[in-house]
Amino acid sequence: MSTETSPSWTLDPRLAGDTVALGDLPLSRALLMNDANYPWLILVPRRPHLVELIDLDAAGQTMLMGEIARASRALKAVTACDKLNVAALGNTVRQLHVHVVARFAGDAAGPGPVWGAVPPRPYDAAALARLAGALRTASLSTDRSALRHARARATVGSRRSFPMSPRPDLGPKPRLGYTASLIERASERRNDEAFLAALAADPRAGAYAIAGEMVVLKAGAERHDPLFRLDEVAALGRQAETVFLGLMDGAGRFGVGLDPSVVETLKAQPQFFVTDLRSIAVQGLVDADHLPPIAEAKAMLHWHARHRFCANCGAPSRVAESGWRRDCPACKTTHFPRTDPVVIMLAIDGERCLLGRQSRFVAGMWSCLAGFVEPGETIEEAVRRETREEAGIRCGRVRYFATQPWPFPMSLMTGCHAEALSTEITVDRSELEDARWFDREEVALMLARRHPARLGTPPPVAIAYHIIRAWVEDGDRVLG
Numbered sequence: 001m002s003t004e005t006s007p008s009w010t011l012d013p014r015l016a017g018d019t020v021a022l023g024d025l026p027l028s029r030a031l032l033m034n035d036a037n038y039p040w041l042i043l044v045p046r047r048p049h050l051v052e053l054i055d056l057d058a059a060g061q062t063m064l065m066g067e068i069a070r071a072s073r074a075l076k077a078v079t080a081c082d083k084l085n086v087a088a089l090g091n092t093v094r095q096l097h098v099h100v101v102a103r104f105a106g107d108a109a110g111p112g113p114v115w116g117a118v119p120p121r122p123y124d125a126a127a128l129a130r131l132a133g134a135l136r137t138a139s140l141s142t143d144r145s146a147l148r149h150a151r152a153r154a155t156v157g158s159r160r161s162f163p164m165s166p167r168p169d170l171g172p173k174p175r176l177g178y179t180a181s182l183i184e185r186a187s188e189r190r191n192d193e194a195f196l197a198a199l200a201a202d203p204r205a206g207a208y209a210i211a212g213e214m215v216v217l218k219a220g221a222e223r224h225d226p227l228f229r230l231d232e233v234a235a236l237g238r239q240a241e242t243v244f245l246g247l248m249d250g251a252g253r254f255g256v257g258l259d260p261s262v263v264e265t266l267k268a269q270p271q272f273f274v275t276d277l278r279s280i281a282v283q284g285l286v287d288a289d290h291l292p293p294i295a296e297a298k299a300m301l302h303w304h305a306r307h308r309f310c311a312n313c314g315a316p317s318r319v320a321e322s323g324w325r326r327d328c329p330a331c332k333t334t335h336f337p338r339t340d341p342v343v344i345m346l347a348i349d350g351e352r353c354l355l356g357r358q359s360r361f362v363a364g365m366w367s368c369l370a371g372f373v374e375p376g377e378t379i380e381e382a383v384r385r386e387t388r389e390e391a392g393i394r395c396g397r398v399r400y401f402a403t404q405p406w407p408f409p410m411s412l413m414t415g416c417h418a419e420a421l422s423t424e425i426t427v428d429r430s431e432l433e434d435a436r437w438f439d440r441e442e443v444a445l446m447l448a449r450r451h452p453a454r455l456g457t458p459p460p461v462a463i464a465y466h467i468i469r470a471w472v473e474d475g476d477r478v479l480g
Contacts, residue, residue: 009048012095020123022132027063028098030071030135035120036127039079039102041071041135050096053088064098071100074134167473170447177281177461178405181292183253185246190322196244199252200230206253207233207242208290208297212260212305215280215294219273226286226294230254237262241304243323245293255297255323257304277407281461292405299410300324303337311335340411343382344370346467347393348479349420353443353471354393355457356427356435364455366438366446368464370413383416391435392426395419399479401470404463415467417478444472 011029019031019042027047033040045064050056056064072084081102088098123131165173189195199205206227209216216236217224228236233256240257247253266272273285277298281291300323307326310317315330326335346368347354355366371386373379380398387393401415427435438446445451447469458464470478 009046011044012093014093015042015044015095015097020128022128022135025067025070025135027060028067032123032128032131034122036123037121039075039081039131041075041100043067043071043098043100045096051094052096055096068098068100071135074131075100075102078130078134165473167444170444170469170472173469174460174465175288176402176404176463176466177288178291178295178407181296182289183246183248183293183296186244187324190244190324196252196322199244199247200254202251203229204249204251205230206248206251207256208245208254208294209233209236209256209258210294210298210301211237211258211263211266211274213276214260214263214274215277215298216258216266217273217275217280217286219271223287224273224285226280226290228256236266241301241319241323243297243300243304245296245300248293253293255293255301257301282459295405295407299339299405299407300337302407302409307335338410339405341373341379342370342406342411342413343373343379343386343416344368344413344464344467345383345387345395345398345416345418346471347387347391347395347418347420348471348476349423349437350476352437352439353468354387354391354420354425354435355438355443355468356391356432358431359433361433364451364453365458366455367458367462368415368467369432369435370464373414379414379416383418387418390428390431392422392424392428394421396421397479401467401478402463406463413463415463417467417471419476419479440472440475443468447472 015031018033018035020034022030022032022041024030024046025043028043028045031042031044033042043064045056045060047056047060053061053064068086072086075081076084079102082105083103085101085103086098088096207230208226209228215226216228217226218228233239236258238259238261240259242257243255245253245255263274267274275285277294280286280294286294304319304323304326308317309315310326310328310331310333312333313328313331315328317326317328317335319325320327320334324337327333328335354369356369357366361367369387369390371382371390373382374385377385379400383398384395387395395418397419399417401417403415404413405411406413423437425435425437442451442455443457446455446457447465449456457468460466
């Protein structure tokens, strides 16, 4: 359990008065009402100024949902209760807190609370230890479909005015690729050798096998399986680094780097299917829940492959912290993986948007403009600079949309909509093959793959598709 707390957060003394603190989850402080007659947990998010559940952002709501499930499992496991009652409150005590109450068949069933019906019976030390231990070890997973839905909303749809698409001609809203990960990264355990050894010995442990730009899959009839047992991945060929990715339903997940020389040998064996990650994502070759951890593994192993020597003194460096750090034994410098920030934006002029294409694009594809954020530059400044440099268009308002990890090799795409202040295009031919304005209805045809000239947008796995679609659906309301 984590102990990270906002420095301006304090626990309301009325919540502290009748409770015992069991510990801190990643978001919430876990309290226990100190009456063994009625097992009763309270979760208090450790962020300041929260009164109602809606005061939490979408990502916070998702995290709190998982912690409620975790607390419920712990309470059920220890008490063997008949049912659980859950309520999020912030009325009398003006601090958001969630009650998770164990109920039994013999409880009073009247409209009033059961608390106080009989004299309180404080917990003894052994009972407190059992509850605290159960809370520490309870699985972090909720119903997977519910968690997947909540995390997807937290990544793309949380700021949208209309949760249902006003454009049914575009079809259901697809999932943004490489996001909504179900992995619990468990970063605080990366130096716990006993914990990691136990995970590796667990038969449920799984690994993703990455050989340079290629991903090794177990061949299937319709979809392929990217997850190998640790003994299976060891038999694939010479290994490089291994990275601990985190936990999935309590089981360890690892990324294992293979020497690229094994690719041709594995391709020749019918039980394997070897291809690049872009193809896997675009063609839907594996279950979508595997894409985020595969992207995590690919990015990390790419970093290791290119940082085996210290950038400070040139000596060979060593893997540390379960693959999340490299240490130089010569000059003692520590090196950490980097993520390169990229802006990707759609400039809007009323009922028109600006799209560009590069020579490397497939025929007919047009997309958002994009570029790396430079040192000392804000996201908004980068959006304006890149749009002006590549297409000669000046922009005013910039509105954040969503982010996407992009493991090619290891970037974070920050999606934005921008207000165009000029309309005359001047294309930088060193960056773009062409750029032009498109109206909303033409772009709708491109999204739906029904354009008469076979023009199209990037596939739904890419954040560009979602940025463009949001504008087609909501118009200039995307600018706020």
